[in-house]
Amino acid sequence: MSFQAPRGTRDFLPESMAVRRHVEGAWRKASIDFGFEEVDGPTFEHVELYTVKSGEGIVNELFSFKRSGGSDTYALRPEFTPTLARMLAAAGGSLPLPVKWFTIPTLFRAERPQRGRLREFVQWNVDVVGIDSPAADVETMAVAAAALDRLGLRPKDVQLRISHRGAVAGLLEALGVPAERHGAAFELLDRRDRLEPEEYRRRRDALLGGTGAGAEAARRLDELLRRTIPVAELDARAGALGLPETALEPLRAIAAELRAADLAPWASFDFGIVRGLAYYTGVVFEIHEATGAERAVAGGGRYDGLVELFGGPRMPAVGFGMGDVVLGLLLEERGLLGGEGGRAALLPRPDAFVISAGSEADLRLRAVVSELRRAGLHARHSYRTTRNVGKLLGEASRCRSRCAVILGAELGAGLVALKDLGGGEQRLVPVGDVVAEVRRLAQRSE
RNA sequence: GAGACCGUAGCUCAGUUGGCAGAGCACCGGAUUGUGGUUCCGGCCGUCGCGGGUUCAAAUCCCGUCGGUCUCCCCA
Numbered sequence A: 001m002s003f004q005a006p007r008g009t010r011d012f013l014p015e016s017m018a019v020r021r022h023v024e025g026a027w028r029k030a031s032i033d034f035g036f037e038e039v040d041g042p043t044f045e046h047v048e049l050y051t052v053k054s055g056e057g058i059v060n061e062l063f064s065f066k067r068s069g070g071s072d073t074y075a076l077r078p079e080f081t082p083t084l085a086r087m088l089a090a091a092g093g094s095l096p097l098p099v100k101w102f103t104i105p106t107l108f109r110a111e112r113p114q115r116g117r118l119r120e121f122v123q124w125n126v127d128v129v130g131i132d133s134p135a136a137d138v139e140t141m142a143v144a145a146a147a148l149d150r151l152g153l154r155p156k157d158v159q160l161r162i163s164h165r166g167a168v169a170g171l172l173e174a175l176g177v178p179a180e181r182h183g184a185a186f187e188l189l190d191r192r193d194r195l196e197p198e199e200y201r202r203r204r205d206a207l208l209g210g211t212g213a214g215a216e217a218a219r220r221l222d223e224l225l226r227r228t229i230p231v232a233e234l235d236a237r238a239g240a241l242g243l244p245e246t247a248l249e250p251l252r253a254i255a256a257e258l259r260a261a262d263l264a265p266w267a268s269f270d271f272g273i274v275r276g277l278a279y280y281t282g283v284v285f286e287i288h289e290a291t292g293a294e295r296a297v298a299g300g301g302r303y304d305g306l307v308e309l310f311g312g313p314r315m316p317a318v319g320f321g322m323g324d325v326v327l328g329l330l331l332e333e334r335g336l337l338g339g340e341g342g343r344a345a346l347l348p349r350p351d352a353f354v355i356s357a358g359s360e361a362d363l364r365l366r367a368v369v370s371e372l373r374r375a376g377l378h379a380r381h382s383y384r385t386t387r388n389v390g391k392l393l394g395e396a397s398r399c400r401s402r403c404a405v406i407l408g409a410e411l412g413a414g415l416v417a418l419k420d421l422g423g424g425e426q427r428l429v430p431v432g433d434v435v436a437e438v439r440r441l442a443q444r445s446e
Numbered sequence B: 001g002a003g004a005c006c007g008u009a010g011c012u013c014a015g016u017u018g019g020c021a022g023a024g025c026a027c028c029g030g031a032u033u034g035u036g037g038u039u040c041c042g043g044c045c046g047u048c049g050c051g052g053g054u055u056c057a058a059a060u061c062c063c064g065u066c067g068g069u070c071u072c073c074c075c076a
Helices: A014-033 A048-054 A056-061 A081-091 A134-150 A165-174 A179-191 A197-208 A214-226 A231-241 A245-260 A324-333 A359-374 A389-398 A409-413 A431-444
Strands: A044-046 A064-066 A073-076 A099-103 A106-108 A120-129 A158-164 A267-269 A283-289 A298-302 A317-323 A352-356 A379-381 A403-407 A415-420 A426-430
Touching: A014 A099, A014 A120, A014 A134, A014 A324, A044 A048, A044 A081, A048 A056, A048 A081, A081 A099, A081 A120, A081 A317, A120 A134, A120 A324, A134 A158, A134 A245, A134 A283, A134 A298, A134 A317, A158 A165, A158 A245, A165 A179, A165 A245, A179 A197, A197 A214, A214 A231, A231 A245, A231 A267, A283 A317, A317 A324, A352 A359, A352 A389, A352 A431, A359 A379, A359 A403, A359 A409, A359 A431, A389 A403, A403 A431, A409 A415, A415 A431, A426 A431
Parallel strands: A158 A267, A352 A379, A352 A403
Antiparallel strands: A044 A073, A064 A073, A099 A120, A106 A120, A120 A317, A158 A283, A283 A298, A298 A317, A403 A415, A415 A426
């Protein structure tokens, strides 16, 4: 009998677990620095929580189940937003606004795994609830950028691509597309890169057909979709691109906030960013590898109607999700996971590795290790039987211990050898000073 | 849900027209019974993913299945 892990899941051995904690640490640190508080909810919910927002079709993408003998159907959470909306709706008006929450849940989706997509993954969610302003929109983008920056990614590596439902609607109006065709237009914007050029042109012309200025409108639409607009160039290029004031106004407000947050180099406007506009109501954004090579690293936007949909008061809200899978691929590819030491460099480093060099020293080894641990230091020792100090020092340096404490013949005089494994210097210290000396060495090599 | 490629030691992989399952790395021991990443010597390491079929003989060919990778679909 042999067992394999279920399709699309991962085992986290120490090195991959260290990578995961490294990423989660950057997420958590950025969240807290920006004033967000951590929350969580159940790992499974009533399946209806997901069908309310996304329709019955979503059931095929869920891991759902009934308790044996029970009648309720549950589903492992495929996203956190419905849980968040449920929590906010349940709290009603009792929470002081704005609510600034973040969470790092494990999510489950019953999809066929492929590059950048698994069936179980970790996703960082950040939301600002209760404020409808470009400042709140940009604050969520800023916290995302801060986490990526902390992980070593720069604007040359990742780019925020921003669109706005209101702005795109204004643009479509200006092109002569009536409101009832905006849904089809959004789908076309979303799929433009995946359609054959001919198919794109056919659908575009059908969309713009009967507007009189069809050819001119098509040219302007293509021009707008062809390239992204850097934040700094929005005003300069607005005229040439034929952006109407209704589209420009919300983008200008976001651009001003991006500049204020020093995020202009990270961001550009891109009307091809559509996402699930079914419930997004304002700004929408994605974070992509700079050349667009991978699937989106993060995605989010404003969803002012969602809390109301789950039975709460109407609350403006903006937020995003960032998964660990695509981000992990990107960090790996850029050599940002532990640097030259590889992933092992992300593992916790022992402060001291205690070595016994004789049978009388064996009796003291556990006491010294215990004393170091009681003092809050990371102390290890070998489980091997060899007395070969060279081999034991090898073991100490392989686990990247900051120093080695060698217990030997000098114990008779109340002394132990303390070796700095970084520089190699070694000296005798009184056994009673070991904790203080190890702590001093460890702090110096931080 | 549909398709393509892949699965051999802990890891990376080789294995020719079907003919005794291999290498490097890693690991363990020794050289060196008290000083670390080098070197040398030695050792350990297999359900060739799993099941079935063809054959005197299958890691190799065929069928099925599980898993991985990638694409379509979808992407909250």
